[in-house]
Amino acid sequence: MSGRMIVDKAVKVVLFASAIISILIVLAIGFFIFRESLDAWAKIGISEMLFKSVWRPGQDQYGILAMIVGSVSVTFGAILMGVPLALGCAIFLAEIAPAGVQSIVRPAVQLLAGIPSVVYGLFGLVILVPMIRKLNVPGNSGFGLLASSIVLAVMILPTIASIAEDAIRAVPENYRQGSLALGATKWQTITKVVLPAGKSGIIAAIILGIGRALGETMAMIMVIGNSVIMPKPLTANPLTFFLSQARTLTGNIAVEINYATGLHANALFATGVVLFALIMIINASARWIITHDQRSSEKAR
Amino acid sequence: MIGERSSEITLAHTAKTRNLKTEHRVQKFWFSLMWLFGLITVLILILVIGYVLVQGGKAVNWELLTTPPKGGLSGEGGISTTIATTFYLVGLTLLIATPLGVSAAVYLIEYAGEQSLSSKFLRTMINIANFAVETLAGIPSIIFGLFGYVLFVSTLKFGFSLLSASLAGACLVLPTIIRTTEEALLAVPDDYRRGSLALGATKWQTLSRIVLPAAMPGIITGIILSVGRVISETAVFYVTLGGSYRLPTSIMDSGRTLALHLYYLAMDTRAFDKAMGTGAVLVVMIFLINLVINLISRKLTAGVRKVR
Amino acid sequence: MNDSKLVTINYSLYYGNFQALKDINIKIPENKVTALIGPSGCGKSTFLRSFNRMNDLIPGVRTEGSVLLDGEDLFKMDPVALRQNVGMVFQKPNPFPKSIFDNIAYGPRVTGLKDRHKLEEIVERSLRSAALWDEVKDSLGKSGLELSGGQQQRLCIARALAVEPTVILMDEPAASLDPIATLRIEDLIHKLSENYTIVIVTHNMQQAGRVSDYTAFFYTDETRAGQLVEFDETKTIFTNPSDQRTEDYITGRFG
Numbered sequence: 091m092s093g094r095m096i097v098d099k100a101v102k103v104v105l106f107a108s109a110i111i112s113i114l115i116v117l118a119i120g121f122f123i124f125r126e127s128l129d130a131w132a133k134i135g136i137s138e139m140l141f142k143s144v145w146r147p148g149q150d151q152y153g154i155l156a157m158i159v160g161s162v163s164v165t166f167g168a169i170l171m172g173v174p175l176a177l178g179c180a181i182f183l184a185e186i187a188p189a190g191v192q193s194i195v196r197p198a199v200q201l202l203a204g205i206p207s208v209v210y211g212l213f214g215l216v217i218l219v220p221m222i223r224k225l226n227v228p229g230n231s232g233f234g235l236l237a238s239s240i241v242l243a244v245m246i247l248p249t250i251a252s253i254a255e256d257a258i259r260a261v262p263e264n265y266r267q268g269s270l271a272l273g274a275t276k277w278q279t280i281t282k283v284v285l286p287a288g289k290s291g292i293i294a295a296i297i298l299g300i301g302r303a304l305g306e307t308m309a310m311i312m313v314i315g316n317s318v319i320m321p322k323p324l325t326a327n328p329l330t331f332f333l334s335q336a337r338t339l340t341g342n343i344a345v346e347i348n349y350a351t352g353l354h355a356n357a358l359f360a361t362g363v364v365l366f367a368l369i370m371i372i373n374a375s376a377r378w379i380i381t382h383d384q385r386s387s388e389k390a391r
Numbered sequence: 392m393i394g395e396r397s398s399e400i401t402l403a404h405t406a407k408t409r410n411l412k413t414e415h416r417v418q419k420f421w422f423s424l425m426w427l428f429g430l431i432t433v434l435i436l437i438l439v440i441g442y443v444l445v446q447g448g449k450a451v452n453w454e455l456l457t458t459p460p461k462g463g464l465s466g467e468g469g470i471s472t473t474i475a476t477t478f479y480l481v482g483l484t485l486l487i488a489t490p491l492g493v494s495a496a497v498y499l500i501e502y503a504g505e506q507s508l509s510s511k512f513l514r515t516m517i518n519i520a521n522f523a524v525e526t527l528a529g530i531p532s533i534i535f536g537l538f539g540y541v542l543f544v545s546t547l548k549f550g551f552s553l554l555s556a557s558l559a560g561a562c563l564v565l566p567t568i569i570r571t572t573e574e575a576l577l578a579v580p581d582d583y584r585r586g587s588l589a590l591g592a593t594k595w596q597t598l599s600r601i602v603l604p605a606a607m608p609g610i611i612t613g614i615i616l617s618v619g620r621v622i623s624e625t626a627v628f629y630v631t632l633g634g635s636y637r638l639p640t641s642i643m644d645s646g647r648t649l650a651l652h653l654y655y656l657a658m659d660t661r662a663f664d665k666a667m668g669t670g671a672v673l674v675v676m677i678f679l680i681n682l683v684i685n686l687i688s689r690k691l692t693a694g695v696r697k698v699r
Numbered sequence: 700m701n702d703s704k705l706v707t708i709n710y711s712l713y714y715g716n717f718q719a720l721k722d723i724n725i726k727i728p729e730n731k732v733t734a735l736i737g738p739s740g741c742g743k744s745t746f747l748r749s750f751n752r753m754n755d756l757i758p759g760v761r762t763e764g765s766v767l768l769d770g771e772d773l774f775k776m777d778p779v780a781l782r783q784n785v786g787m788v789f790q791k792p793n794p795f796p797k798s799i800f801d802n803i804a805y806g807p808r809v810t811g812l813k814d815r816h817k818l819e820e821i822v823e824r825s826l827r828s829a830a831l832w833d834e835v836k837d838s839l840g841k842s843g844l845e846l847s848g849g850q851q852q853r854l855c856i857a858r859a860l861a862v863e864p865t866v867i868l869m870d871e872p873a874a875s876l877d878p879i880a881t882l883r884i885e886d887l888i889h890k891l892s893e894n895y896t897i898v899i900v901t902h903n904m905q906q907a908g909r910v911s912d913y914t915a916f917f918y919t920d921e922t923r924a925g926q927l928v929e930f931d932e933t934k935t936i937f938t939n940p941s942d943q944r945t946e947d948y949i950t951g952r953f954g
Contacts, residue, residue, distance in 0.1 A: 094593050094595075094596065095593060097593075097595060098593040098594055098595045101595045102498075102502060102595075105494045105497055106498055106513075108490075108492075108494035108495040109495040109516075109517070110516065110520060111491055111495060111565075112495060112520055112523040112524050112527055112565060113516070113523040115527060115565070116523045116526050119530065119535070119562075122541045123537055123538060123541070174428075175428055175432065178424065178427075178428030178429075179428050179432050182425040182426065182428055183429065186422055186425050187426075191429070195429045195432060195433055197685065198433045198436045199432060200681060201436060201440070201677070201678065201681055202432070202435065204619055204680070204681055205439065205440070205623070205674065205677060206622070206623030206624075206625065206670075206677065207623065207625060208625045208650050208653045208654050208657075208673075209439070209443060209653070209670045209673055210439070211654075211657070212443070212663075212666055212667065212670050213439050213443065215663075216446075217442065264793035265793060265796075267756075267789065268789065268794075268795065268855070269795070270753070270756070270782065271751060271753060271859075272782065272783075272786070272806040272809065272858065272859065272862055273779055273780070273781075273782040273783030273809065274779070275415065275418050275779050277417065282805070282809065283795055283805075298529075301529060301531075304531065305530075305531020305532065305533065307531070307532065307625075308626050308629065308654060311658070312657065340533045343536075343630075344533055344536070344626055344630060347536075347540060348629075348630060359541070362534055365534065366530070366534055369529060369530065369531055370529075373525075373526070373529040377525070409780075409783070409810045409811055410811070411777055411779060
């Protein structure tokens, strides 16, 4: 075996080791976070943690239901505002915008994705919160679900828009031609052929956007108020629900981990496990939708 | 140029009744709405960036950039040490993540398809590795923070330090580097590989002299993307880097990146003007990074066109 | 040739500065099959797509002269209405990723038809006309993509028929099919010509000879602009062409 052959073999081993690192990291993340949470599950109890909404570390009360509801509510609000805008933007970029306009809007979307979350948080803090505070509703502080949903909607917009645009562009051109040749208008072609054909990619884009929303941390801390209370309408008007303050799962971890000790720290890791599990389910379903669709369309070929 | 103009001419021999005028009006309505959505997106960008740059710009001057923060309740001083810390952290993180990520991608793309790879164990490992990369890409950053906190800060006793933060940050950007490198490698034509192997070069010689140089612009794009990721990231470093505003003198020292500093200014001291100034510096950095990435990818696509 | 369905007068087409078609004058007769033949790049597909204005979709296309459908200027019509009247079958079968039923009902539905019974009626009639009914009548809910290539192409023909056009344009409809599927399509074209004006682009001389009543020969000169060299009854073109270039092409001396 010549020298260069030995180098060749050695390189292969080193590269293989690097490829394995990602597996080790995933396993280590799962292992450490789960291990640190074990005491919490054992001493506090699973149902006590997941279904109680009182979080008072000083009195060893660790219910995270309010945070789960907070995370889900703010994500819901962000989806409500962000998805139509993002899908509209994706359709616009893929099907409607002339090349010149595309070359302005697409980098804008890209840049939106790159802006640090603390900058969005600061913008929300300085602009949105004072604006919302002007709404004359008793108990309204400006901080809360509305401000955080708006900030989050803008943050998930580029994620959803760019993945959905790719999905729409991946629809074969001959579907469009076939539809137009049958006397459909361009809009009919988009809604009746292109969007249904790109459906799985579009749904995956939305699901990944939801994952992104659930995982956002710092911007949420900055505008949501962080009170550990079950979000509820401030007045008889159910819409004031969105003026309620809240805390997200992510915010709970970030705000308290640096000084937490003992069971309190364990409970924060348990919060992490819940978040981790939620995100894994969401990402797995996105993957399932995409691969499932690929398989069924491959079968058709 | 032929316009898609509508006209009222209906075809005599078709007995079909179809209200084309309404349909064109419906289309016009929806198209206008889509235009509006595109416009809103650009407006949001202009609003956020414009506000941060204009308001923050007032606070940005040479003094802010060159003096260290002095702590205190109103955020006195400048941001010089946080700029330095940001660069330290970016450098250290990429020093760890780049070799690992590029090597992993090279293995997953260049060796995974090998004939000699009939071993079931290797196949399974590669499948799991691909799955792991995808999983890492989807994990929210605060989880990386928690992981870094328990493993590097507490268990390994690195404390709140540049080392802990860069290790956690490396985990965060690893999937980005692996994926962009994979894409860059896949874009290298197979003829290059065959040509080199046919001349008697070993696989590694082929990779290091032909394939990797050809994939270099794509790999660099991945690295620059990761630089942006580290600059913008806050949650991971909030729980691994600590918050000292002094200049770190060793990798075991705590510190503050620009993004972290912005957070502390806004949340702890409520020094919004300085926070905006810091935000403006951050936005300019991200803007430059995007510009460089776009330049590289434009060059790449231009190259592809030439090959065709 | 008194009943001309489609007529072009001094028709030229440009992609930007490049002239793709030059001064074409033709009168395509009603309820006959007209084949467009010629070497690759001679503009015959572009010419075909002029009749339903699919060229409008390509940026930078400009035309001169006129194209008449039943004596009316095509370019003054609403392209959407025009395409209802002038159907098209593409080179590669392109059924939508929908059920067979929904593929055929697509055209009627976009024109506003919702009545399920009427739709069923149209689907059956179209599938019968396209000689596909017997093969798929028990599986109308199956995806159009699960059919074989030849069946897919007949599905696309049925889909075009469902809109009740008077003209059907076919752009090398059998190019991607095996010989048996090709023969079935040719039979179908023959049958359809009783009720429809069919214009077909083909590379295959034998096919042009078998299916068409009239043949138009296109050729490009040194400027690369496509021109109509000769247009006549198919048997005349194939047995006694008046232009040397046509004869050379037919006998396989080039192309």
